[in-house]
Amino acid sequence: MAPINANDINDAKAFVPAKKALPEVDTEGSNGNGTTSKGYSYETLLEIANFLISRVSDTPRIGIICGSGMGSYWKEGSLAETISDAVKISYEDIPNFPVSTVEGHHGQLVFGKICGIPVVAMQGRFHYFEGYPLWKCCLPVRVMKLIGIKTLIVTNAAGGLNPNYKVGDIMIVKDHINMMGFSGNNPLHGPNDERFGPRFPPMSKAYNFEYRKIAKEIAKELNIDDIVREGVYTCLGGPNFETVAELNMLKMVGVDSVGMSTVHEVITARHCDLKVFALSLITNECVTSYDIIGEANHEEVLDVGRMRQDVLRQFVSKLVERITQLDANSP
Numbered sequence: 001m002a003p004i005n006a007n008d009i010n011d012a013k014a015f016v017p018a019k020k021a022l023p024e025v026d027t028e029g030s031n032g033n034g035t036t037s038k039g040y041s042y043e044t045l046l047e048i049a050n051f052l053i054s055r056v057s058d059t060p061r062i063g064i065i066c067g068s069g070m071g072s073y074w075k076e077g078s079l080a081e082t083i084s085d086a087v088k089i090s091y092e093d094i095p096n097f098p099v100s101t102v103e104g105h106h107g108q109l110v111f112g113k114i115c116g117i118p119v120v121a122m123q124g125r126f127h128y129f130e131g132y133p134l135w136k137c138c139l140p141v142r143v144m145k146l147i148g149i150k151t152l153i154v155t156n157a158a159g160g161l162n163p164n165y166k167v168g169d170i171m172i173v174k175d176h177i178n179m180m181g182f183s184g185n186n187p188l189h190g191p192n193d194e195r196f197g198p199r200f201p202p203m204s205k206a207y208n209f210e211y212r213k214i215a216k217e218i219a220k221e222l223n224i225d226d227i228v229r230e231g232v233y234t235c236l237g238g239p240n241f242e243t244v245a246e247l248n249m250l251k252m253v254g255v256d257s258v259g260m261s262t263v264h265e266v267i268t269a270r271h272c273d274l275k276v277f278a279l280s281l282i283t284n285e286c287v288t289s290y291d292i293i294g295e296a297n298h299e300e301v302l303d304v305g306r307m308r309q310d311v312l313r314q315f316v317s318k319l320v321e322r323i324t325q326l327d328a329n330s331p
């Protein structure tokens with residue numbers, strides 16, 4: 001058989017030009033002062049934190065990571081738009097900060113207030129599939145800790161694996177399974193700086209019990225308890241969505257929602273003693289049978305994010321308010 005010549009290929013898809021130049025992704029973090037192959041030094045992260053502190057007037061209490069379609073871009077009605085007195089700082093303008101490369105992720109930090117409480121939101125997060133090592137995906141968590149947050153609220157878009165879940169449901173994360181960690185890929189891999197946290201941090205209480213209780217109360221108050229669930233999340237490396245066999249395996253081990261983020265961020269947050277709340281927006285039903293016609297796609301993920309933005313905005317705002325009240329009254 002004659003070899004294939006690229007010029008002979010007639011499949012238009014093969015020649016669709018990239019929408020924009022591919023971003024440069026620094027996969028090991030060796031491009032700045034103080035960087036090592038195993039992460040940024042404490043001092044470099046402190047420099048980033050001080051750079052940000054010098055640009056805002058209030059110390060944020062709560063950090064929020066906006067998931068795909070959930071305020072990860074600035075849009076009327078979105079979660080990030082809840083933030084008043086906003087000071088927006090593009091990732092590109094922050095020394096030593098990675099840049100967001102995912103469609104639907106804006107790529108900026110937004111400092112401001114929700115219900116009068118100082119917060120900082122990440123509009124756009126860093127994923128492993130973009131080419132960043134896990135420690136770099138989680139760099140902003142340590143920076144937010146150094147800036148002064150006490151609590152991290154993490155949101156993500158995820159496929160619903162639990163057969164009772166419907167598209168548009170909100171799943172409070174009660175636990176995770178660190179699938180990538182099973183092969184040793186962990187954001188805490190490498191030398192440990194005790195100034196962040198211990199070498200061997202526990203993860204059995206990763207998702208704050210009191211916060212989860214409050215979230216369920218808020219769901220009742222907002223009359224959305226019929227769409228609010230509680231379950232176990234797992235993160236796979238992506239960027240492809242899962243095969244039927246993979247999803248059935250995950251279902252067997254007790255996974256309720258599947259995504260491509262959050263787990264490593266939560267590990268990093270708990271390592272440095274942040275309190276954590278996380279939720280999944282169920283943006284698609286996982287395809288667990290070969291008979292199902294539909295397939296997962298990123299457009300659907302973004303669409304469902306848009307569809308639920310009002311509800312999520314209200315839910316997270318109330319959460320910010322009540323978490324702050326709770327923590328003010330507890331030691």
Ligand SMILES: O=P(O)(O)O[C@@H]1C[C@H](O)[C@@H](CO)O1
Pocket residue numbers: 066067068069102125127155156157158259260261262297298301
């Ligand atoms: O940032 P999150 O975890 O919300 O994004 C998920 C994973 C992929 O980036 C995207 C897939 O559509 O949604």
Ligand SMILES: Nc1nc2[nH]cnc2c(=O)[nH]1
Pocket residue numbers: 157158159160236238240241242258259260283284286296301
């Ligand atoms: N891995 C994964 N990530 C998602 N993000 C949104 N939906 C999905 C999904 O079905 N699988």
